[in-house]
Amino acid sequence: MTSLFSPLTFNRGPAMKNRFMLAPLTNQQSHEDGVCSEEEFKWLTKRAEGGFGLTMTSAAHVQAEGKGFPGQMGIFSDDHLPGLTRLAKAIKANDSVSIVQLYHGGMRAPKELIGMQPLSASDNEKWGARAMTTAEVGAMIEAFIRGAQRAEQAGFDGVELHGAHGYILAQFLSPEINQRTDKFGGSLANRQRLIFDILEGIRKGCGSNFMVGVRLSPERFGMKLPEVVQVADQLMREELIEFLDMSMWDVFKMPEDGVSQGKTLLSHFTELDRKGCRLGVAGKLKTPAECQRAMDAGVDWVMLGRAAIVHHDYPKLLQANDKFMPLETPVSPEHLRAEGLSDTFIEYMKLWKGFVKDNDGVIDNELILNS
């Protein structure tokens, strides 16, 4: 049984002092031009202070037209560097590995926010998106690579590509959404090309110790579980990344498709030969017992989202008291304020089901996010 408090090394970059990662959590607190705000800085550094072995930023858009939420942090301009530099320094000062999540909303970038028709792999009537030209895909690949270089320049230990939840990388991966006929559409090799081209560019364009992870979600938005398993397998077997982050919304769930039954969704990934790549998971992990159960199911680290919003110092509280039990949700706005959330973030959390007292909430998972 691996302890949640044993260190974890990676093929590149610093080791984590424990197995707790802070999940990427969009919080709408940054400035509209993407500059990291004081509130975003406070919210994140408080989690690093609270003992998370790795602190990941919220999704940061790599192109202005990829902005998915109001107040989203950006990494598409050198103007973002001073804020990012301050953030990386403060996270690392707390002995927490610092990672930026690189993001592009694609068709899920609201028109009102980006001032233009959203772009995707293909025309999409439901989302009002138009297909990117091959040249536009090339420019986006460059923007992801530049985003990683900026993260490195700012002093971050690495980046994670957001390939989950139906955003741009998932839009290209999805055989339903991606109807392209160029080298980025058709076969799985073509649909996954975007991810692999970005990874190759980051390896060439960033230092040899710079960490890279990928986040995938195996269901919804037209994802085919066997295909996502194949992508994960290649990423890990060829050691193209230091860590694979599986976002499942429920770590212990069974697959939704009719063909992959009989074992948990997670076990489709824990059974793969991961070589030196580290594998972790996020989804409804609340109690320490659930975190340990996930570890015992074969992952190398666990990721906390909502539990880390409730307790900025979850790892420290557990380390000090092995009987620690997190507060039940819904929690009060006062509690969240004391945990370092601004009123803007608290308002956003009121939209999430059962999270803030006296608010019903409508968001359960990525299905209704942004739709």
Ligand SMILES: Cc1cc2nc3c(=O)[nH]c(=O)nc-3n(C[C@H](O)[C@H](O)[C@H](O)COP(=O)(O)O)c2cc1C
């Ligand atoms: C408020 C909120 C914002 C989120 N923002 C992001 C994000 O920026 N990038 C991402 O990959 N996932 C995002 N997610 C998903 C979380 O990273 C995590 O996978 C999910 O919340 C499940 O973990 P949990 O049950 O511990 O919260 C978000 C979730 C919440 C609740």
